[in-house]
Amino acid sequence: MVRKEAVVASVAAAGLAVTARVVMGMLRRSHSNISDGIQVRLKLSAVDILRLTDNIIATSTSVHDAVAAVPLDQVTYENVIAPLANLEAEEFALVQSCVFPALVSTSKEVRDASSEAEKRIDAYNVKCSMREDVYRVVKAFADKKEPLSPQAQRFVDRVIRDYERLGLNLSPDIRRKVEFLKTTIGELCIEFQQNMNEENRRLSFSESELAGLPADFIKELTRDSDGKLEVNLKYPHYFPIMERCQVGSTRKAVAIAYDQRCMDENVTILEKVVAMRNAMAQLLGYRNHAEYAIAIRMAKSPLKVKTFLENISSKMSPLAKKELAKLQAMKREEEGDEPFGFHDLRYYIRKAEELEFKVDYETVKQYFPLNVVTAGLLQIYQDLLGLKFKEVVKPTVWHPEVQQYAVTDTETGERMGYFYLDLHPRDGKYTHACVCSLQPGCVQKDGTRQLPVAAMLANFTKPSAEKPSLLGHAEVETYFHEFGHVMHHICSRASFAKFSGLRVEEDFVEAPSQMLENWCLDGASLKIMSGHYKDSKQPLPQDICEALMKKKRAHAGLLTKRQLLFGLFDQTIHMRDKVDTAAILKDLTPKVMEGIPMLEGTNFSASFGHMAGGYDAAYYGYLWSEVFSADMFETKFKNNVLSKAAGREYRDKVLAPGATKDASVILKEFLGREPTQEAFLRSKGL
Structure with a gap:
């Protein structure tokens, strides 16, 4: 999962004024041992976070004031567009310095300050993005139709699009209502996530x-x-x-x-947010939030998404019914006539796979100690993409367990960026697995490249006195997937921060990482990432490798149906003015899951972090992008997952563009044709 972080404004987030330089100088004095090129600050106190937040807002305001003051007949790229582009490049890392600690800090005081900072920044973001005076100036420049580079033209077009998607081309009354709704939605989403983190x-x-x-x-x-x-x-x-x-x-x-996690607080919050999202979409001329949100993604329309999800569900139903019947029979044999429920799914899938493939998952875990998996994973990514990773000694980090790495290009020696690994759970930390962009890769105002910086957060079991941290095979897949997001961010070569790495369309962003999960099902790469915790020279035995590869299609029907449930729920709630999430889940769950009911008294939407983390009306993207990931893998890597030539082509054509091109163009250029569903269906056993 890609974590959508706050930015100061929809068109910009940085400072060129003296205030910004003062802030940067203050922070450098506080943290002099930072790695070269990293502007994000990772150990700010609660007081520092709130002080920096206020400075960010003041600085950004002064820059926007300067742009708005340009007379309409004197607009140029240099006095209108360049300040906004430089702004976003420079201050993004400062914003992350304020909002990232809410996900990782061990101090509740710091986490609370970080959440407050995000509320202030989001509120400012809304006001700034609703500035008609800035929109008017940018529109005046756009209307001159001066010849620009493709990326610069794309930047101008996106700035105009983003302003108009907030109604700046509509009446003042509508703009005021949109501003209120957007501000309130942002505050509620922060509260939703904070409740989850503190659970x-x-x-x-x-x-x-x-x-x-x-x-x-x-x-x-x-x-x-x-x-x-x-x-x-x-x-x-x-x-x-x-x-x-x-x-x-x-x-x-x-x-x-x-x-039931956070049900008492978050159900009410989510239902309010959904109502407000739909109200805002209707003010802006859309029928519902799904139509508004999907308009700028690959799918373009809710009808196309609905057709896609229902089509996949229909194709998966015969397979899912067959799988469920087998699991129900196993439960009857072990537990009698107790009805089969969601709480049985993982248990009996695990039992069925162990029986069918003769795999004991506890034995499998012994071959995946975290340190061995990490070393193998890093080796594979380095060899595949032509990169070199070097761990930073004595890094400035937010917790002693966190590791920092510098990335360079193997061929040229060019510094590419940095990443952090924060892999174990602790109280107050983000509870799932995700990647956060901490600093965008882009060209700065002096013509030099700003280095991209990313952090991967996970919750793998901590080592004990007797054993190291041991990963299940599914956790190895999660690790490989999330690190794929890290590489997408690091390898991006966009000129503008707006197009760096992970800022591609939301229904494509998962595809590159989903493709890389296939490396966890190949014998050659599994042996590189494995080694028994008592003797690391003993890789995963060949028979287990083969069993894990065969397991890939096992229970694909039911597991895909589970993804479909999330996606259909997300689409359903974001196509209605008012929702009762529990009632929708109670109705939808057995229909999608071939009769398995929702657990009585529950409502998983209260802890469905995607709904507050930027995936609203976008959860379908996991399956949507999996279609593309399967096609990319089968076309380029199926015969040799360690092919350096294919890996370099993947880096250059899929990762390097970032969001400088539409995802449909990126796919076509990499595949040499339009993508199809055939490889995806084959991967599911159909």
Whole structure:
């Protein structure tokens, strides 16, 4: 997942004025041991964050005031467009210095200050993006139709488009209403995410209620005042219980608690946000928020998305029904006539795969210690893309566990950028896996390149006294996928910050990383990323590699249906004026999941972070982009996943452009033709 971070304004986010230089100087004095070229500050105090936030807003305001003051008959690229482009390039990292700590800081005071900073920046962002005086000046320049480079023309077109999508070409009354709605939506989304980050519910079970869990897992649990074992709802506890606990009532209790997270606070927030999104879209001339949001993506229309999702669902139904019948039979044999529910899905899929493919997942994990996986993953990416990674010694980071790497081009020696790895859970940290853009790669006002900087956040099990952190195969896939986003950001060669790396259309952004998940299903790359934790020279045995490759299509029907449920729910709520999320889920779940009902008393939308993290009316993009990822892989890499020639072509034609071209153009240039669904359907066993 790509985390959508706040930026100061829809057209700009940076400072050219004296205030910005003062702020930068202050920060450099505070953090003198930073790596060369990195402007983002990672260890600010709560006071520093709020002070910097106010300075960012003041500086950006002065720049926009200067642009707005240009007489309409004197507009030029240099006095209108260049200041806005330079602005976005320079201040993006300062904004991230303020808003990123909400996801990673160990200090609640800092996290709260960061969330407050994001609220202030978002509120300013809305006001700034609604400035008719700036829009008028930019439009006057655009109307002159001066010859520009393709990227500069694209920048001007996007600035105009973004202004007009907020109604700046409409009446003042509409603009005021849009501004109010957009500000309120931003504040509510921050509150939604903050509630998720702070969630820390624990459940207690006896050892017999956790039967089936590995001894190492049980050993690491703490006991409550009654002597029972405590589990939380974060990934390192949730997934092992759902996959391995033999006690159905325990799985059900944990699943219900998981899908009840933040219900008391976030259901109300989400339903308010959905109503406001649709109200804003209608003010701007669209029928609903889905139509508004999808208009600037690859799909272009909700009808096309709906047709796509329903078409895939129809094709998957026979396969999903067959898979479900098999799992239901397994449950009857083990647990009697207890109805099959969502809490059974992961457990019986795991059992079925272990029986069919003769794979014990606990044994598989022993071959994937985190340090070995990391070393192998980095080697594969370096060889494939023609890069070199070097760990930074004594980096300035937000937590002692975080690692920093510098990236250079193998052939030229050019410094390409930096990335951070923050891989273990802790209280207050973002609870899923994502990549955050901390600094965009682009050309600065002096003609030099600003280096891109990215951070990958994950929640892999921490090492214990007896064993290192061991990853399940699915976690290896997650790692490989998220790191693909890191490389997309680092390898981008856009001239403008607006087009750097991950700022491609939202229904394409997952495709490059989804394609790279295939490396986790190939024997050659699996051996590079594996080594038994007791003897790292023993890679994953060939029979297990083959079993994991065969497993790729196992239960593809049900797992795809689960993605379809999320995508259809997202589309449904964003096509209505008012929603009852629980009622929609209760109706939609059994229809999509071939009769499996929603767990009673739950509402997973309360912790569906995508709805507050920039994926609203966009969740369909995971499956949409998977179609393209399958086509890219089968066309270029199927016969040799370690092909350096194909890897370099992928870097140059897919990653390097960033958002300088439409995704449809990028795909056609890489494939040499229009993409098709055939490879995707074959990958699902159809």
